[in-house]
Every structure is written in structure tokens, then in C-alpha cells.
Amino acid sequence: MSEELRVSPIETREAPGKRRFAMVVDTRRCIGCMACQVACKAEYDTPLGVNRTWVPYKVVGKYPNVKKQFLPRLCNHCDDPPCVRNCPVEATYKLEDGGFVLQRYERCIGCRSCMAACPYNARFMLPSHRTYTPITNVVDKCTFCFHRVTQNLVPACVQTCIGRSRIFGDLNDPNSEVSYLVATNATQVLRPEEGTKPHVFYIGADRNATEFPRDAYRQPEVMEQERAAFKRHFDIRGDNHG
Amino acid sequence: MGDYVWFHDVSWHATYAIYFFVIGIVAGLTFLSFLSWHNEALKPIRASSAWGALVLLAIGGLLLIADLSQPLRFLNILNPFYLNFGSPLAWGALNIVSFGIALVVYLFMLRKGDGRGGRWMAGIAALLALGLPIYTGFDLTVHQSRPVWNTPIIPVLFVAMAIASGSAVASLLAGGNAATQATLRQYLLWSTAAVGVMLVSILGTTHHGGSAQELTYLILTTGTMGLIFVGIGIVAGTAAPIALLLAPFGRQQLGVVLAGLLVLAGGAALRYALLMGPQQLQTLY
Numbered sequence: 001m002s003e004e005l006r007v008s009p010i011e012t013r014e015a016p017g018k019r020r021f022a023m024v025v026d027t028r029r030c031i032g033c034m035a036c037q038v039a040c041k042a043e044y045d046t047p048l049g050v051n052r053t054w055v056p057y058k059v060v061g062k063y064p065n066v067k068k069q070f071l072p073r074l075c076n077h078c079d080d081p082p083c084v085r086n087c088p089v090e091a092t093y094k095l096e097d098g099g100f101v102l103q104r105y106e107r108c109i110g111c112r113s114c115m116a117a118c119p120y121n122a123r124f125m126l127p128s129h130r131t132y133t134p135i136t137n138v139v140d141k142c143t144f145c146f147h148r149v150t151q152n153l154v155p156a157c158v159q160t161c162i163g164r165s166r167i168f169g170d171l172n173d174p175n176s177e178v179s180y181l182v183a184t185n186a187t188q189v190l191r192p193e194e195g196t197k198p199h200v201f202y203i204g205a206d207r208n209a210t211e212f213p214r215d216a217y218r219q220p221e222v223m224e225q226e227r228a229a230f231k232r233h234f235d236i237r238g239d240n241h242g
Numbered sequence: 243m244g245d246y247v248w249f250h251d252v253s254w255h256a257t258y259a260i261y262f263f264v265i266g267i268v269a270g271l272t273f274l275s276f277l278s279w280h281n282e283a284l285k286p287i288r289a290s291s292a293w294g295a296l297v298l299l300a301i302g303g304l305l306l307i308a309d310l311s312q313p314l315r316f317l318n319i320l321n322p323f324y325l326n327f328g329s330p331l332a333w334g335a336l337n338i339v340s341f342g343i344a345l346v347v348y349l350f351m352l353r354k355g356d357g358r359g360g361r362w363m364a365g366i367a368a369l370l371a372l373g374l375p376i377y378t379g380f381d382l383t384v385h386q387s388r389p390v391w392n393t394p395i396i397p398v399l400f401v402a403m404a405i406a407s408g409s410a411v412a413s414l415l416a417g418g419n420a421a422t423q424a425t426l427r428q429y430l431l432w433s434t435a436a437v438g439v440m441l442v443s444i445l446g447t448t449h450h451g452g453s454a455q456e457l458t459y460l461i462l463t464t465g466t467m468g469l470i471f472v473g474i475g476i477v478a479g480t481a482a483p484i485a486l487l488l489a490p491f492g493r494q495q496l497g498v499v500l501a502g503l504l505v506l507a508g509g510a511a512l513r514y515a516l517l518m519g520p521q522q523l524q525t526l527y
Contacts (some may be wrong), residue, residue, distance in 0.1 A: 012458075057246045082386060088331035089324040109318050110311025113331055116253035119387035121527055124251070137311040143405055194387050211453065227249045227525075 004182030011079040011197065012099050014172060020099045021077070021144055022171040022199040023158070024181045027206075029165040030070040031056060036157035036166060042155040043145065045133045050124040052142040053157055063084050071209045072166065074157070075122035075142035075191060077101045083114035083123065091139075100146050108138035115139060119194045144168075171199065171201060252521040257309040259514040262378050263407070264302040266400065266509065269371040270408010271295040272345065274429075276368035283421040289352055290415045291408075292364075295371075296345055300363065330384055334377035341370035374398035381382045382517070389458040390448055390520040399440040405433035407509040410502035423495045430498065431487045435504055440479045441512075454523060462519040471515035479508010 012018045032055060040046060040053045053074040060069050077113070083092050091108040094101050115123045123141045130136055134219050145155035149168075153159070158168045169176035178201075181187070187201040190210050271291040278291075280285035307316045318493050319335040326332050348363035379397025386392050407431045409429040416422040464473050483501035491497040 051248070055246075055250050056248055082384075085326075085328050086331070086384065088326055088329040088335065089318045090319070090326045107315075107317040107318060107324060108312065111331060112253040112311075113381075116385055116388075116521070119524075119527075121248075121250040123523065128311075163359075191387070212410065 008080045010081075010084070012096060012172075013079050013197065013199075018097050018099075018172060019170045020079075020172040020199070021168065021200060022178050022182070023074070023098075023144070023148065023155075024167045024178050024187070024201045024203065025072050025205075026167070026181075026203040027070060027072075028204040030055070030072060031163050031165075032068055032070045033162055035160045035162060036072060039156040039160035042141075045130065046140075047127050047130055050126070050140075052140070058206075060208075069206050069209050071132040071202070071205060072157075073120070073122070073190075074200060075101060075118075075144070076120055076196065076200045077142075077144055079197035079199060080195065082117040082119070082194075082196060086113045086117040088113065095146075096109055098146075098149070100144050100149075101141070102143055102146060103139065103141060105135050105138045105140075108140055112139065119191050119196065120198075148242070220236050247526060250480065250525045250527075252518065252525055254517060254521065255309070256514060256518065259311070259510075259517045261302050262400070262513040262517065263307045263510050264298050264305065265374050265378060265410050266297045266404040266513070267407045268298045268302060269374045269401075269404040270406070271298070271411060272341075272367050272371035272408075273405060274408055274412050274426075275348075279364055281425060283425040286410050286419050286422050287351075287489050288417050291412055292349055292367075292421040294350060294411060294415060296349060299338075299342055299345065303342070306338075317416055330377055330380035333373075334381065337373040337377050341367065341374065344370050372401065375404040385422060388520045388524065389451060389455040390462070390516065391445065392445060393444055394461050395443060396516075399437065399444070401435050402436040402440065403509055403512065405429060406437055406505050409433060410505040410509070413498050413502035418495060420495060423498045424493075426502075427487055427492065427498045430501055430505060431484065434483055435485075437512075438476075438484065441476060441480065455466055457523050461522045462515060467519050467522070468516055470511045471519060474511035475508050475515055476512075477508075477512055479504055482507070 012020050014020070034055055036053055037051060037055055040051070044052060045235075046052055053072065055070050055072045057068045057070045059066055061067055077099055078101065079099065081094055084094050084101065088111065089107055089109055091104045092101065092114050093104070110125065112125065115125070123139050126136050126138055126140050128137050145153070148155060154168045158166045167177050167181060169178035171178055171182065173179060181203065182201055185203045187203055188207075188210060189198040189201060190204050192198075272295045273293040274284055275288050275295070278288035307313050308318060319332065320339065343369040344363060348367045351360040351363050376397045379400040382388070382391035383394060383396045409426050413423060413426045413430065416426060445459070448455045448462075461467055483504040486492045486497060486501045486504070489497070492501060501506060
């Protein structure tokens, strides 16, 4: 992207002297082991019922030719993030060097404006009680493992990915693996029409899986029944939701 | 079958819809109190509508604070070192506080019987009150990924709904005053008609949109949400009061009060559906 294409001053893609971290998810290599989800949960003590990263899947095809299509999801660390624009107290901000979209927990008032603004459902409210971590009742999200990256480590989900489906690096560095992958493969981002300039790039993602899922086309009543069943099994967050 | 879909939670719950409803009435009552300085027929409700606005503002403010997951940090939003002026919520917080101060000063002048000062403060309070439905509308409009919310007409719709809801509450406050009720009938009729026109425009645009718009239209018009939005909001709360006010019975005081009650029920339903409906689809993404 040339400098002329950066429409907002917040964007740091190809900005000289700045790093711009990104993740490439090669869905052809994902085997759906969910190790990334587990590693993330372990790294951050993410409570039950919410996720910083998750791996939804669809079963496609017709018997006997069927397969599961995985679409690992996380915060897209957008170059022009709507959550940052919407936070009234600047609790959410974008780091200029690196492009991380981070959260100031001590400042968050819990208005959920950032959650409403995020087109990717990457944000969630932490419950009021947690066993080991004192951060409660504020909005949380994936940080691209900022604390690990600053120690020259890759994010926990990337470290654990057995199929090397997730690759992480500096997109502004022409010699990085992510730069090479983005330059030499046909990549997709989620919901490009939103103009958020996401920095999670997918290789081999099915367009049908990157748009609203098939469930959305079911009868609203059926959808609500399934949602209620889902909540009974997974949602034990207590009083922090409606 | 066999798909693994993660159902996300909606961001804003029904408390916010109640807040929209209450703050709309506050704005409407403040407009009417201001207009009473220019229209003799509204003079009997000048003080009562201003006091009603203050009580409802207190309720709305408490609702807004209670809805935060960190209620005691509501002061952060008034901290100039924290404020993000790109967020409509930040402007809204400043608007509510300045409106509250203006309303209290206005009521103080009314109690003192200061006609000239009261007239000026009524104007300032009404101007700040105009910001309340506009900022709540912008709260929704700025969310680019949400069909229906991301419509420039939403702040204007909220202003029309504020006038309608305020006039409806004022018709209850006016009691048996025939002249006041006749004036309020006009406000009710025209503001509700404006709401109807804008709803048709929003629904038409949404229906003709892409897949997200189409699905949001389906969610808003079918099932329980359809009953709330179309049944109570549009049919019972918008079309029925217009028909009632145009009928001979609608020119009587009881007719105006009845139409006002329908507008209130419709206003509550519309705000709930407009807030919750467009969030449902996103929970599946």
C-alpha cells in the first residue's frame, strides 16, 4: 500500500520506520485441533463462555464427500479500528509502532460501545468473578500477545499451532514470512467492505464461511432455541449479560 | 448440521432501550416547556413538563450509569484527560450534564418567577435537549457494520420520536385543558406522521439492501421481534394513533390522551426493536 492510500492518520501499514504486525491464517493447514484456543485460554486465564480466539467450523459437501471447513477467528487488529474511534474514554487505543489494538483495563467504564462497533465480535465482557485474575467487569480482547511479542516471542496461538496454520510477523518488513505469504498468495480478510483494514489475512478461506453463517438464514425461532441451548451449556458467566 | 457456531452476546441490552425512551420524553417535555413561552395554549404545562423532564432525567441518568459494568467509573467520561471527542458517547455525556445544569437553572428561575431569565433559559435548555435524541441517534448511526443503525436518518427519527413521546406525556399532564390538548393533538399528529414516514424509508432501504440488510429486515419483521416492531411499534403505536387523531373522536380530549398512550407504547416498542433487532444478526458472525 502506498502512502497515498492511507486515508486515515491512524494507519501504519507501510509507514516508514514503523512495525506493523499481522497474522496469516492458512486455512488449508488448519486441522481443527483447537490447540490455539486452549493455548490462548491458558495464557490469559480467559473465562468460560468467552474467547480471545475461537475456531468455528462448517460441514460442507454432501455425503460421502464431506469436510469440515475451519475459520480461526481473533481480533483483526485493524489499521483503522472502529472500536478505537468509539471508545468515549480512550480505554481502547492503537499502538503506533506495531499496530496492536490494546485495552487499558483501569480506564474502561464498561459501556460496551467498542463491542457494538467491532464487526468481528472480537470483544467480550469479562465476568464479575474470576478465580486467578483480578481484572473483572471490563471489556477484553486478543492483544496479539503484546507481552510475548515485545519479548521477541510469537503469540501463544502461533507457538502452539501444530500445522503451522498461523504465521505471525511484521508486515512492514519485506523479509518477514508474513510479507512473503501475503505477497505470493491470494489472501482474504474478513468483511473487507467495512473498510477497517484488518491485519489477519486468510489463505484458502471459503467465501461462504467468511460471511454471515448459514444459521442466520434459519427461522428466528429456531435460531433462538439453539442460542438458548448454547447458553445453557457454555454460558456460565453470571450476571454480566442479558 | 454439525456446524460449530459461536453465539456471541449482544452488546447493548434492553436497559439502553429504556434509557432511549426516557431521554426522548425528557427532550420532548423540554421542547414543550420552551414552546409555552411562545404559545399561550401550552402555558398550563410549562412548569409541570419541566419538572417531569427533571425527574425523568434523573431516572435516565441512573439507568445509564447502572448499565455500565463499572458504574463508579462514569466519572471517567467527564475527565478531560480521558475524553475521546471522536466518540458520540463522549459528546453525549457532556450534553447530558450541561442539559441537566440548564434545566435546574431554568426551574430555579421558574420558581422565582423570573419571566425574562426563564424565557432565555428555556431556550438554552431546549437547544441542549435537542442534542439528547441526536446524540443517542449518533450512538447507533456510527456503527458502520450494523444495518438499520448505520442510517443517517436515525438521529432525525429520534428527534421526531422525542417530540411524539413528549407530547404524549404532556397530554396526560394537561388533564382537562381543552386548548392545551388541541395544540398537543397537532404536535402528536405531525410528529407521529414524521416517525411513520421515516420508518417506511428505513424499512424500504433495508429490504432492498444486501444479505446483512435482508437478514436484519427478516429479524425485525418476523417472530417476536416482528410483533414488537411491526405490531406494537408501527401498527398500534404509529398508524393507529394517526388514524385516531384524524377521526372525530381524536379531536376530543379523551381521544388525544388515548392516542398519546398508544404513541408511548409504540415509542417504547420501536426503540427496543431498533436497538435489539440489528444486534441479533451480528451475534451469529
